[in-house]
Amino acid sequence: MTDTEGSDWVSRTADEVIAEADRRAPGAPVVCASGLSPSGPIHLGNLRELMVPHLVADEIRRRGRECVHLLSWDDYDRLRRVPAGLPPSFTEHVGRPLTAVPDPDDAYDSWAERFKAPVRAAMDALGIEVREISQTAMYASGAYADAILHALDERARIDSILARYRTRPGVGDAEGTEDTGDTGPTDSAAGLYYPYRPYCHRCGRDTTQVTSYDATGALVDYACAACGHRDRVHLREDNHGKLVWKVDWPMRWAHERVMFEPFGADHSAPGSSFTVGAQVVREVFGGQPPVPLPYSFVGIRGMAKMSSSAGGVPTPADGLRILEPAVLRWLYARRLPAQSFTIDFGAEVSRLYDEWDRLAARIEAGQAQPWERDVADRATTTSRGRVAGPRRRVSFRVLASLLDVTAGDTAQVGRILAGFDDATAGDGAPDTGSQGITVADVEPRLSLARTWLAEQVPAEERTHVRTEPDSDLLASLTAEDAVSLRELTTRLTDDWTLSGLTRLVYGVPKLRAGLTVDDPATAEVKRAQRGFFRLLYRLLVGADRGPRLPTLLLALGPGRVRALLGQGDALLGERDAPHSQAGSPAGESRLTEPG
Numbered sequence: 001m002t003d004t005e006g007s008d009w010v011s012r013t014a015d016e017v018i019a020e021a022d023r024r025a026p027g028a029p030v031v032c033a034s035g036l037s038p039s040g041p042i043h044l045g046n047l048r049e050l051m052v053p054h055l056v057a058d059e060i061r062r063r064g065r066e067c068v069h070l071l072s073w074d075d076y077d078r079l080r081r082v083p084a085g086l087p088p089s090f091t092e093h094v095g096r097p098l099t100a101v102p103d104p105d106d107a108y109d110s111w112a113e114r115f116k117a118p119v120r121a122a123m124d125a126l127g128i129e130v131r132e133i134s135q136t137a138m139y140a141s142g143a144y145a146d147a148i149l150h151a152l153d154e155r156a157r158i159d160s161i162l163a164r165y166r167t168r169p170g171v172g173d174a175e176g177t178e179d180t181g182d183t184g185p186t187d188s189a190a191g192l193y194y195p196y197r198p199y200c201h202r203c204g205r206d207t208t209q210v211t212s213y214d215a216t217g218a219l220v221d222y223a224c225a226a227c228g229h230r231d232r233v234h235l236r237e238d239n240h241g242k243l244v245w246k247v248d249w250p251m252r253w254a255h256e257r258v259m260f261e262p263f264g265a266d267h268s269a270p271g272s273s274f275t276v277g278a279q280v281v282r283e284v285f286g287g288q289p290p291v292p293l294p295y296s297f298v299g300i301r302g303m304a305k306m307s308s309s310a311g312g313v314p315t316p317a318d319g320l321r322i323l324e325p326a327v328l329r330w331l332y333a334r335r336l337p338a339q340s341f342t343i344d345f346g347a348e349v350s351r352l353y354d355e356w357d358r359l360a361a362r363i364e365a366g367q368a369q370p371w372e373r374d375v376a377d378r379a380t381t382t383s384r385g386r387v388a389g390p391r392r393r394v395s396f397r398v399l400a401s402l403l404d405v406t407a408g409d410t411a412q413v414g415r416i417l418a419g420f421d422d423a424t425a426g427d428g429a430p431d432t433g434s435q436g437i438t439v440a441d442v443e444p445r446l447s448l449a450r451t452w453l454a455e456q457v458p459a460e461e462r463t464h465v466r467t468e469p470d471s472d473l474l475a476s477l478t479a480e481d482a483v484s485l486r487e488l489t490t491r492l493t494d495d496w497t498l499s500g501l502t503r504l505v506y507g508v509p510k511l512r513a514g515l516t517v518d519d520p521a522t523a524e525v526k527r528a529q530r531g532f533f534r535l536l537y538r539l540l541v542g543a544d545r546g547p548r549l550p551t552l553l554l555a556l557g558p559g560r561v562r563a564l565l566g567q568g569d570a571l572l573g574e575r576d577a578p579h580s581q582a583g584s585p586a587g588e589s590r591l592t593e594p595g
Contacts, residue, residue, distance in 0.1 A: 010056060013056050013059075014063070017030060017259055024259070024288065028257075029068055030060050030260070031258050032053040032070070032260045033069070033070045033071075034050050034130070034262075035071075035249075037077050037098070038098055038113075038114070038115040039111075040083060042115055043314060043316075044298055044313070044343060045299070048298055048332060049295075050119075051128070051333070055333055056260060059378075069130045070130065070131050072133045073112065073116060073134050075110075075135055076134075076139050078096065079093050079097075082094065095206050098136075099136040119315075122317050125320055127329075127384065140239060145239060147254070151195050151284065155194055155195055158193070162246065164279075165275065194210040196244070197241050197242060198220060198222045200229055200231070201240060202229035203227040205226050209225065211230075218234065218236045219233065246276045246277060247280055249273060250277035251285055253289060254281055254285035254286065262295050263292070268292065294337070295338065298340065299342040300313060321448065321451045321455075322448050322452045323349075323352075324445060325387045326379045326387050331352075333375050345452070349452055349456070350397040353395070354395065354396070357393060360376070390445045391441045392441040394441075394445065396445060397548065398548070399446050400449040402555055403446075403450050404547060405465065406555055408450060408453075417438060419554070464541060464542065465540060465541055465564075469563060470564075484508050485535075485565050488536075489567040492553075492562065496554070498551065501549075505532075505533070505550060505553070506529060508532060512528065513528065533549060539565055539566075540565075
């Protein structure tokens with residue numbers, strides 16, 4: 001990616017799509033498309049199927065061009081296997097349309113609706129605007145009747161196209177017709193190829209073979225291998241089946257006049273769905289394939305390629321319990337679709353927020369590159385307005401540390417935040433000079449930090465503030481250490497802010513070396529600072545490391561800090577905080593930051 005204005009992938013793709021739209025149908029609305037199968041949880045890998053066309057469609061709208069983003073729910077696909085955690089009796093539904101499979105908990109109208117609902121909520125939070133299409137509704141309504149009849153009339157041509165790409169003639173694909181649409185040259189009891197698979201009227205499964213086709217009467221006869229039932233489908237009156245995938249997908253391109261649709265990189269390989277579909281849409285349906293854009297996979301730290309039907313992988317809703325909508329959008333907007341990436345909900349979350357906040361600070365300071373501003377703008381706004389986010393920016397790391405040290409006491413966190421100003425709120429905070437940050441100002445980030453702390457940080461990595469001074473350690477202090485502690489506690493309340501305390505804890509070793517607190521630290525002073533930090537951690541939390549020291553001091557309050565450092569009574573003032581009851585850190589905590 002270069003630094004040239006407008007050179008990001010979203011702008012380039014929008015340019016290409018608009019040019020192709022003007023060539024095909026000048027002035028017509030531009031149609032971008034996504035397709036999702038609600039066979040299981042729609043995970044963060046699937047989110048790329050939504051985010052890529054959303055970003056392009058939104059860019060087209062920003063330019064004043066009418067554009068629609070279609071979300072096609074492949075809910076007329078068959079249930080392929082019994083999902084994990086369900087009883088073996090659920091096997092009876094394998095082969096039935098996802099909309100005909102019941103929700104085991106009876107909370108939704110069908111298995112398909114069970115997985116659509118959370119995606120709709122996530123899209124709303126992320127600012128993704130789509131027009132939903134149910135493939136069950138489209139097939140059942142007869143909307144595709146003409147296209148199905150045309151495909152059946154052109155079955156020989158379709159078979160010849162598929163034959164160009166078959167690697168094992170006559171051998172079906174074990175994954176099912178919704179994945180490949182190519183079950184070999186003989187897909188009927190008569191030994192002829194038919195690109196249409198009925199769902200049995202008796203058992204509801206797609207374990208059927210077409211036995212005959214009457215073009216004049218628009219009739220298809222079939223036999224079911226599972227239950228032995230034989231019946232007839234009146235395609236113009238009561239359709240009860242669907243085109244196989246490699247014919248269904250290009251049929252929809254032509255029907256919806258799709259101009260742009262991304263897809264997983266596996267669909268772009270030779271002989272894959274897009275390659276075959278491009279031939280089918282041109283030679284059979286008289287249309288054009290959409291502008292393609294293959295995208296790579298999104299992984300989760302420690303997990304292989306995600307599979308929505310297997311379950312047990314983070315969904316967009318899960319991601320939004322830890323990441324602000326703009327941050328989650330940014331993860332997908334900042335990388336080329338061809339680049340794979342991994343989301344880590346562990347220690348990397350704090351670093352991710354730090355990076356995001358630093359970008360915001362660079363933009364506000366006029367130091368960001370043009371493409372960085374474009375990507376950040378797409379993360380925080382859509383053509384319809386801003387994506388929800390906090391009013392004031394306080395470091396996620398700081399908020400997590402405050403929640404950790406105060407045992408999640410919101411009132412105490414609020415009292416501490418009230419002493420913050422924007423300039424001392426953490427990495428990347430704007431310097432507006434305004435005082436008094438409230439809990440409401442930092443939502444939803446505070447709640448997201450609370451969730452992350454509770455679900456992603458093990459108890460042994462949380463902070464245990466000492467309840468009593470460490471008398472043995474205090475008795476063994478060197479004269480230099482004792483003087484340093486007195487220097488700290490004497491100046492403790494001179495500037496009781498995050499920036500003031502940061503300046504102080506780094507400044508005491510400088511003062512002891514004959515420097516001022518504003519002088520740059522020498523190599524010797526840096527060594528002294530590390531030793532001083534270890535001493536403070538051992539006296540405050542009984543470990544060599546812990547939450548960032550200025551945050552820790554601010555959370556504990558001056559009275560408690562002085563008492564634990566052996567410089568005063570354990571009298572809790574208004575600023576003092578309750579201590580966490582969690583276990584002491586083991587090694588480097590996910591909340592740990594030197595100093």
